[in-house]
Amino acid sequence: MSRKYPIIHDTRKVERSRFLHIEEVDLEFSNGERRTHERLLSSGLGxxxxxxxxxxxxxxxxxxxxxxxxxxxxxxxxxxxxxxxxxxxxxxxxxxxxxxxxxxxxxxxxxxxxxxxxxxxxxxxxxxxxxxxxxxxxxxxxxxxxxxxxxxxxxxxxxxxxxxxxxxxxxxxxxxxxxxxxxxx
The missing domain is CATH 3.90.79.10 (Nucleoside Triphosphate Pyrophosphohydrolase)
Incomplete structure (x- = not known):
């Protein structure tokens, strides 16, 4: 059975401001392909x-x-x-x-x-x-x-x-x- 989601191997903070938090995410997909993605994290409570x-x-x-x-x-x-x-x-x-x-x-x-x-x-x-x-x-x-x-x-x-x-x-x-x-x- 294949995995539903990629495996997250690591995350690193890249930048941070009052509103923006940028993180790098090292991923491995179900076919073995590895990629690093960046994401903006929510900075508040919703x-x-x-x-x-x-x-x-x-x-x-x-x-x-x-x-x-x-x-x-x-x-x-x-x-x-x-x-x-x-x-x-x-x-x-x-x-x-x-x-x-x-x-x-x-x-x-x-x-x-x-x-x-x-x-x-x-x-x-x-x-x-x-x-x-x-x-x-x-x-x-x-x-x-x-x-x-x-x-x-x-x-x-x-x-x-x-x-x-x-x-x-x-x-x-x-x-x-x-x-x-x-x-x-």
Whole structure:
């Protein structure tokens, strides 16, 4: 019987910054082939992305500056989990910090990886419903603009030049399919 996964012979730290941890991994595959791969290790306790539903068809998005692309991006509220927070607690906190709303109903509907070929980071997708106004101070350097969008118009949102973040697009699709009863985690 062949092995399901390659054998990891060794790992070495290569670089480290505040957010990035790079590691070399020496692998042996089931056919005996050996390779060294690099991977980015997650530097935190996990992350959440929130799909805040104002009603059955209206989602709240935030416009936030993205230094990687040097432009303002329209997407879902998201952030890192703090120590001793559940996925739902982190989602509700981030929602209050970024969009100025809390949620009485929070449901974890799945997880997304960014680039699993070389990154270990996973983001938890949380559907937030029964919203109420509540603002917490966050770590954003400027107030974020909150934009309402209809899930039924998701195809128009994806055509915008300021909507490129894959996790937001995937989480919106997951939420739309979940709410329509076509997807159950």
């Amino acid at each position: 992350a959440v992305i929130i799909v805040p539903m104002r009603d059955d068809d209206t989602v709240l998005l935030v416009r936030e500056y993205s230094v990687g692309l040097d432009h303002y991006e329209l997407g879902l509220p998201k952030g890192r989990m703090d120590r001793d927070e559940s996925v739902e607690q982190a989602a509700n906190r981030e929602l209050k910090e970024e969009a100025g709303f809390g949620a009485r109903s929070l449901r974890h509907i799945g997880s997304l990886s960014l680039s699993p070929a070389y990154m270990s980071h996973v983001t938890n997708v949380v559907l937030a419903q029964e919203l109420y106004p509540e603002k917490l101070e966050g770590d954003e350097p400027e107030p974020l603009e909150v934009v309402e969008w209809k899930l039924s118009e998701l195809h128009h949102l994806m055509a915008r030049e300021d909507v490129t973040e894959g996790r937001s697009i995937a989480a919106l699709f997951m939420a739309r399919e979940y709410l329509a009863g076509r997807y159950r985690p």
